[in-house]
Structures are given as structure tokens and as C-alpha cells.
Amino acid sequence: MNETDVSAHKQDRLSPDALSPDAHSIADQAMESRHDEDDRLRPEYVSAVRDAVDAGDIERARELVSPLHPADVADLIELTPVEERADIIAALGDLVGAEVLSELNDYVRDDLIDALEPQQLAELASELDTDDAVAIIEDMEEADQQAVLDAMEPEDRAAIESALSYPEESAGRLMQRDLIAVPPHMSVGQVIDYLRDNQSLTRDFWEIFVVDELHRPIGTCQLSWVMTCPRPISIADVMKREQTLIPVDMDQEEVALRFQKYALISAAVVDGAGRLVGMITVDDILHIVQEEAGEDILRLSGAGDGDINEPVLDSYKGRVRWLLSNLLTALLASTIIGIFQGTIEKMVALAALMPIVAGVGGNAGSQTMAVTVRALATNQITASNRLRTIWREIRVALLNGSTVAVVTGMGVALVFHNPLLGGVIASAMLVNIVTAGFAGAAVPLIFDRYDIDPAVASSIFVTMITDSMGFFAFLGLATVAGLTG
Secondary structure: OOHHHHHHHHHHHHOHHHOOHHHHHHHHHHHHOOOOOOOOOOHHHHHHHHHHHHOOOHHHHHHHHOOOOHHHHHHHHHHOOHHHHHHHHHHHHHHOOHHHHHHOOHHHHHHHHHHOOHHHHHHHHHOOOHHHHHHHHOOOOHHHHHHHHHOOOHHHHHHHHHHHOOOOOEHHHHOEOOOOEEOOOOEHHHHHHHHHHOOOOOOOOOEEEEEOOOOOEEEEEEHHHHHHOOOOOEHHHHOEOOOOEEEOOOEHHHHHHHHHHHOOOEEEEEOOOOOEEEEEEHHHHHHHHHHHHHHHHHHHHOOOOOOOOOOHHHHHHHHHHHHHHHHHHHHHHHHHHHHOHHHHHHOOHHHHHHHHHHHHHHHHHHHHHHHHHHHHHOOOOOOOOHHHHHHHHHHHHHHHHHHHHHHHHHHHHHHHOOHHHHHHHHHHHHHHHHHHHHHHHHHHHHHHHOOOOHHHHHHHHHHHHHHHHHHHHHHHHHHHHOOOO
């Protein structure tokens, strides 16, 4: 959205003529009292809409909501308690349109879809770009999906069926089919006239694709170039021949990396024969980047989808298996502690200090693991630099371990008046942090090598290694040193 659109967007939402005095006051306060970084509706505003619906004052509720952008209407529905959402949606009626549906959280949208008839869904999907319509339809049950497709116009149905034929999370699912493509023999003036005379063409585009007789892209021309060049000049003379083409079956994460690497605003999507079949724009990529980053963070923590709108039982199933896995790693660590039970009995202070060694090692491993997983996700690590990456993290761990070991050792020696104990914990801390650095880098790389998602599987193994090594190194060194109380 450009600056003009943003300005108009704000004016539309806060227009004095759109609201009654009372409604305007509530809406105005709700909008203006936002924090700059907070893009959610104020609680007072949400409560005002809910109260109007509860009181049966549908006109007032619609008056309050009508100035909102579709994304804010989606926020309003999500911020409403689950048991009240049906009443809110029914009261708002046509204010909950296709754009609102595309902005809703997946779980909230699924609930709304279940309440709509196939014909209603077909009408809403027809109003959206193909990629947004596919996002709504693709997760439906096969029978419901077919019912919606049967209710659509043939042209819209064909576009969506074509998108659904591509793999999930691929460029084919992500792309838009509405684009501007012209042959190279047209002049700038002819292109301008073509755009003005054909009202059915898409209005959302940043560049024009130039294609040959087989509909293969041979260049692109930014809209600004077309508008500023003399009319007689051939479009082939002003187009940029170098372009980034996206294969239709490319994974959406790889598509996002290409947009980031080459600073793209839009890109052509081509099929196996090199023919232009769609385009992807940067607004779609922003959503993918946010989605993929969020998924990786949640996978590292074992929190499943991590969505506050996710059903309780689904959240339970997604998280409990990781907690049970962590239980197994904890049992391994406790077994190691049991082996050195005699040493701990001789010096009780060891029991108090053990969690420090394991905890700091665990944090060091998590740091390295997060850096490595991110580097894998952004293609910074390849077969050519894997070993170099592991060696780098070991060197960082050596520096971190030396610093933490010296500080910890001196502190323990002073507190317990036992230099030998200080030396033991310092040595154990160094060993565990270096081990954590190695494991935090090596474990994700090993999983990636065997096509296992490192974001999902790494955390449990790294935690197991750092906990076990921390206890083993500390208690083992204490045994060798012959520490006694």
C-alpha cells in the first residue's frame, strides 16, 4: 500500500460523516489511543461493539464497524469470545466480506467457513485473488471443497482447480493468475492504450511482462518506465531482459528467499515448458516470511502451531509429545546423577551447583542451535561450508566458555572458600559450553543432511547432550579431584 492509499485508508476509517456522534466518539478514541507499534483494536472499542450486539442494536454495531479496514474487522472477530462470534458475524452481515475472510486467523476462518453455505463461499471466493481464494478452499474437506467449486463460475473454478493441482506451499498455490503480459513488438503507446481500453485487466500490478509467441517471458518493464517513455518507442527497447523466474513447483520458502536476495517486487511464475502462468508479488511474500519464521520458532520450542485460537485438544496433542520426550532426556540426566550419588553425599554443595553447569550449557546450546537453524532456513549454510560453520561455533564456544568458566570458578571459590571446587566447576563449565557449541551446530546440520526438519527435532537432542554432559563433566571431575565436604 502506498502513502496515498494509507492516507485514504485512515480517512475512510475515521470519516466524521460515517458515524453518529456517539459512535464516532467511541471509534475515534479507540483508533487514536493505539500505541504506534500496536495494530490491534482497543478493548473499549471491542466492548462497545459487543454491547451493541448483545443489546440487539444491530444498526449501532454496524455503524461502529463500517469505517474499519477489512483487516481490522478480522481483528474484531478474533478478539471476540468464541461463543459470541456467530452473533457478531450475523449482526455485521455484508461487512464480513471476502477480504475480511482472507484476513482471518486460520482457525477462526475455519469456524466461519463451516457456518456458510457452499454458494456463499463460492461468491466470496470469486471476489478474491486466486491465491487468497485457494488459501480459503485448500484446507476444506474434499466433499465441501467440491461443493464450493461446483457453485463457482467456470472461469473462477478453472483457475482455482489449476492452483489446487500444484503441491501445497508451492509457488503454484501462491501465485496470482491476473497479470499484464504483452508481446515485444508493441510500442509504449500501444501498451498504454491497451491498459486504458481494457477495463477487465487487473489493476494491481507493478510491472508488465513481455512474452514471446509461445507465452514465455523474455523481459519485464516497470510501470513507471511505460508512463515516462515516449509513445513511439518499442516496449522491447525499454524492457529489462534479466529477470528472476520462479518455477511453478518451487517451495514457497525458497520463493521468499529469492525475493529477499534479489530485492524483488514481483516475479513471473513459469511452468515446466517455461510458459508464463502467473506472478507472485511481495505482499504475498511478507505473509510467507512471517509464517515460516513463526513456524520455526514454535517448532524449536515444541509448541505445535502455537496459535491462541487453536482448539485446546489440538494444542495438547501438539505439545505433550515433546514434554514426554523431554521426560526421557531428563531420566537420562538423572541416571548420570545417580552414578555419582556417593560423590554428592560427600559434598552437598555439588547438588546446589549442578543445575548451574547444566543450565548455562543448555542456554549456550540453544543460542548456537537457533543461529544454525536460521542459517539453514536462509540458505547461508551449504555443503561447502558445513564444517567451517561447526568450527566457527566451537571457537565462539571456547571464548564464551573461558569467560563464563573464569567468572563462575572465581565466584564459587570465594563463596565456598574452596579453590579446588572453583577449579572443578570452571573446568566442567568450559567442557559443557564447548560441547553445547558443537552439538548446537552439528545436530541441526545432521538432521538437515537427512532431510529431517532441524527446527522440529534439534532441541530435544541438544538439550539431552548439554544436560548429560554438564552433570557428567561436573560430577566426574569432582570424583577425580576427590572433593569432600
